[in-house]
Amino acid sequence: MNSKPYSDLYLHKIGGWSAILSGLLFGILTFYLYVFLGALGFKPVMFDDHTLLHPWVAEHIRLYQLSWIFYFLTQLFLIPVPYVLAHYFQKGNGKLKALAKLSATFGTTAIAITVLCPIIFYAASPITAQAYVATDAAQSQELVLAMSALMTDIPKEIRLFSEVFLGIWLMLAGFLFRRSTRVQGVGWLTFVTGFWTVSIVSIKIFDPSNPLEDFLGIVLSVNYTVIGLHLLRSLHIQKSLNQPANSIDLR
Numbered sequence: 001m002n003s004k005p006y007s008d009l010y011l012h013k014i015g016g017w018s019a020i021l022s023g024l025l026f027g028i029l030t031f032y033l034y035v036f037l038g039a040l041g042f043k044p045v046m047f048d049d050h051t052l053l054h055p056w057v058a059e060h061i062r063l064y065q066l067s068w069i070f071y072f073l074t075q076l077f078l079i080p081v082p083y084v085l086a087h088y089f090q091k092g093n094g095k096l097k098a099l100a101k102l103s104a105t106f107g108t109t110a111i112a113i114t115v116l117c118p119i120i121f122y123a124a125s126p127i128t129a130q131a132y133v134a135t136d137a138a139q140s141q142e143l144v145l146a147m148s149a150l151m152t153d154i155p156k157e158i159r160l161f162s163e164v165f166l167g168i169w170l171m172l173a174g175f176l177f178r179r180s181t182r183v184q185g186v187g188w189l190t191f192v193t194g195f196w197t198v199s200i201v202s203i204k205i206f207d208p209s210n211p212l213e214d215f216l217g218i219v220l221s222v223n224y225t226v227i228g229l230h231l232l233r234s235l236h237i238q239k240s241l242n243q244p245a246n247s248i249d250l251r
Contacts, residue, residue: 030069
């Protein structure tokens with residue numbers, strides 16, 4: 001008996017649940033940052049103003065680190081999704097197969113870069129925050145701010161550029177979804193989310209004070225959850241039809 005159809009089903013099941021968990025964690029992270037930490041005095045503007053961030057972090061080190069753990073987990077669960085989606089689209093014609101592989105390349109690259117950034121933030125933020133509040137000398141604080149810029153601002157900028165790759169991945173995935181007449185809604189949502197991601201992040205790169213990128217997680221949370229639900233729904237349909245999960249005809 002050929003076990004490949006069953007391995008395909010399990011692969012899509014893993015991808016579906018991974019996308020859902022990533023989306024749910026993005027939602028939890030957004031609530032944690034803007035509601036829970038917000039009640040303790042945290043403001044998104046602090047990400048771009050370390051003179052405000054360091055004193056707050058010094059008083060709430062573990063709570064701040066937990067936010068980066070949440071962010072790390074969103075990326076960790078997202079790792080298999082680009083590959084699974086490329087596999088999902090592999091039954092298209094040669095052009096669509098090439099686009100599916102290109103899409104997976106952009107997505108995997110973006111996630112591989114992004115998953116490292118919260119580790120740096122988690123480790124560096126307490127050090128720079130405690131060093132900043134430990135001295136009252138303006139010259140020493142300026143030195144700490146410069147060190148903080150090297151340790152956290154550079155990874156933050158790298159993360160922003162990786163989100164451009166993430167947006168391109170979502171736009172390509174949205175286009176591929178739309179090639180199936182049964183998933184037009186998912187296709188448009190994914191494409192628009194990718195376009196919005198590229199647009200907002202590009203603005204943020206040139207205007208670091210722009211606040212729109214702070215709320216991007218909400219949009220990504222919804223999109224990842226919808227993608228995961230669609231993969232699981234497709235899995236259920238294929239099981240009921242006793243067909244391989246990758247047998248969708250893309251026209």
